[in-house]
Amino acid sequence: MTTTSPAPATATATATARTRRPKRRRLIALGVIAALLAGYAAWTNLRPFTLRASIEIDATPQQVWAVLSDLPAYSQWNPFIVSSSGRLEKGATLRNVMRDSGGDTTFTPTVLEAAPGRELRWIGRIGPGGIFDGEHRFLIEPVSPGRVRLTQSERFTGVVIPFFRHQLNERTLPQFRALNTALAQRVGATRP
Numbered sequence: 200m201t202t203t204s205p206a207p208a209t210a211t212a213t214a215t216a217r218t219r220r221p222k223r224r225r226l227i228a229l230g231v232i233a234a235l236l237a238g239y240a241a242w243t244n245l246r247p248f249t250l251r252a253s254i255e256i257d258a259t260p261q262q263v264w265a266v267l268s269d270l271p272a273y274s275q276w277n278p279f280i281v282s283s284s285g286r287l288e289k290g291a292t293l294r295n296v297m298r299d300s301g302g303d304t305t306f307t308p309t310v311l312e313a314a315p316g317r318e319l320r321w322i323g324r325i326g327p328g329g330i331f332d333g334e335h336r337f338l339i340e341p342v343s344p345g346r347v348r349l350t351q352s353e354r355f356t357g358v359v360i361p362f363f364r365h366q367l368n369e370r371t372l373p374q375f376r377a378l379n380t381a382l383a384q385r386v387g388a389t390r391p
Contacts, residue, residue, distance in 0.1 A: 252375035260316035
């Protein structure tokens with residue numbers, strides 16, 4: 200009768216160590232990848248990309264605000280945000296339909312600021328925060344009596360923004376300018 204004796208303790212320890220090494224290497228590799236991704240995400244959020252377009256309008260801040268805040272009328276004059284609904288108050292959610300050369304896109308930004316005659320600002324996100332976030336702002340500044348500067352801007356942050364900069368410059372910035380021009384014309388047409 201043949202009996203097998205247990206493997207020496209050193210052989211068992213060596214085999215166990217061999218199976219632990221690949222697991223440990225995978226965990227270290229995953230940790231390094233996670234750290235790199237976290238660093239990239241932080242880097243993209245610390246380096247926002249901003250679009251900005253301004254226009255001077257012969258009007259008062261209140262006259263410009265009256266057109267900007269009349270969301271139901273956007274379909275009559277606005278070539279960029281062709282539809283908008285909701286309340287212009289901090290924390291409210293808007294439903295906007297944006298039109299550019301790529302077609303129509305519906306988004307639901309959250310109002311961050313709605314100061315009559317001065318500022319309208321919201322933030323929209325595609326996916327969870329940190330992927331593609333845009334903080335859109337309309338700033339109305341008096342230049343002289345009866346004349347204001349309207350500055351429309353959007354501050355983009357998120358991990359995919361570096362890949363969309365060219366598209367934002369080529370497709371979105373011209374729409375900002377078109378909106379500003381159309382708003383100035385609408386203010387002129389509605390002014391007494």
